[in-house]
Amino acid sequence: MHANGDSSANGSSALTPTRRDVLRGLALTASAASFAGVACRAQAVSSAANDKVRAVLESIVKDTDEIGLQVAAYLDGQLVIDAWAGMADPAAGKPVDGNTLFMLSSTTKGVTATCMHACVEKHKLSYDMPIVDVWPEFGAHGKEKATLRHALTHQTGVPQTPVGYTPEWLSDWDRMCRGIADLAPMFTIGQRTAYHSLNYGYINGEILRRVDGRTIAQFLQQEICKPLGIDGAYLGVPDSELGRVAVLTDGPPAPADYDARMVGEPAGSHVADAFNKRPVMQASIPGSGGLFSARGLARHYAMLANWGELDGVRVLPEARIRAGIELQSYEWDEIYWIRARRALGYRRGIDTGPLASPDAFGHVGGGGSFGYADPARHLGIGFSKNYFAYASGSAVNGGRPPRAPSNVVTEAIFDALEIPRPGTTPERATPR
DSSP, rough: OTTTTOOOOOOOOOOOHHHHHHHHHHGGGGGGBBBBBBBOOOOOOHHHHHHHHHHHHHHHOOOOOOOOOEEEEEEEEEEEEEEEEEEEGGGEEEETTTTTBOOGGGGGHHHHHHHHHHHHHHHTOOOOOOOGTTTGGGGGGGGGTBHHHHTTTOOOOOSOOOOOOGGGGGOOHHHHHHHHHHHSSSSSSSTOOOOTHHHHHHHHHHHHHHHHHSOHHHHHHIIIIIIHHHEEEESSGGGGGGGGGGOOEOSSOOOOHHHOOOOOOOSSOOOOHHHHHHHHHOOTTTTTTTEEEEEHHHHHHHHTTTTTTTEEOOOSSSSHHHTTOOOOOEBTTTTTTTTEEEOSEEEEEGGSTTOOOOTTTTEOOTBBEEEHHHHHTTTTEEEEEEBBOOOOOOHHHHHHHSSOOOHHHHHHHHTTTTOOOSSSOOOOOOOO
């Protein structure tokens, strides 16, 4: 309402800002104070919308078992939600802030996929390149026909961890890769989807290393994070950032029969036991162990939602992103016993996270995290947490309360930003 009470004939001033003008205004205090080649930390978002979302996070921490939460969202390339609540390290009395890093399990796969597409673009690779062209040892036991496309779509036939694997292997890249290369396929290559929970990251990361010469951890920092000014996305945390890492807490274990068929999980229902250890925090685990702030994850997806460019910096051509998100399969997963829409590394549509449109792409993670780009809405979003919930999703609770925090928080964001939502997103099992 204007101070003088004047309005136009239709009841609103001709100078009334549009919804997008308002949302851009919300982001002014957090506006990407970044430029090419320099990482920086955004200032706090100050807005009524952000306050509403923060209140929801605080209520979840107060009323449920959740310990620490973080969520961030970009709209039209601007950071409009950047909220957090709870504790990063309860024993030390350390609260979550916007720079806290969380281990986000399989949510990592979406960022790894972006690295792989950037590698394909940089080195002019074919997605149908046989893996043995760059990694001959991978062809052992009849795997010589496996391709990069198969690696990105969980179809190389080897979802299982290497023979003799224990979580102590996680910090030994070469040992993991030797063990995976020597596996015999459980399924026919290219004909069955079998979720490669852990192996996805090592297979794709080793392909990238052999093509590019850099580790995937180095590639992420130099080709994605540095150009975008992201300081909240790591495949292995450097010494200088260890103090930012949230402590994980395991929730009640998954049902025994569920755990028994998860042949490729890094630590079963004991993720905190393995991933709270410093050598694992500092290891590159690109399938199921990246560390992110919600803000860093969301900024990565904001770039993708804008078809490869953010703040005047182009990271990927639109054509490469469109090739990477082309649907590859929507079929039964032999490990998880679900159907999921899969592109080249990313999930698609509703399978990327709550309220995602059919155009969205990204990935969910065990424990309840997610991140996605939604080009139809010009939206990039990331959600982080440190309570690792196993007994969640429709596979366990049949859609009954309590609802997943990811759903509750995403609905709060859509409502606060006045983004139309089609209805309640079905709660789905979230692979680790």
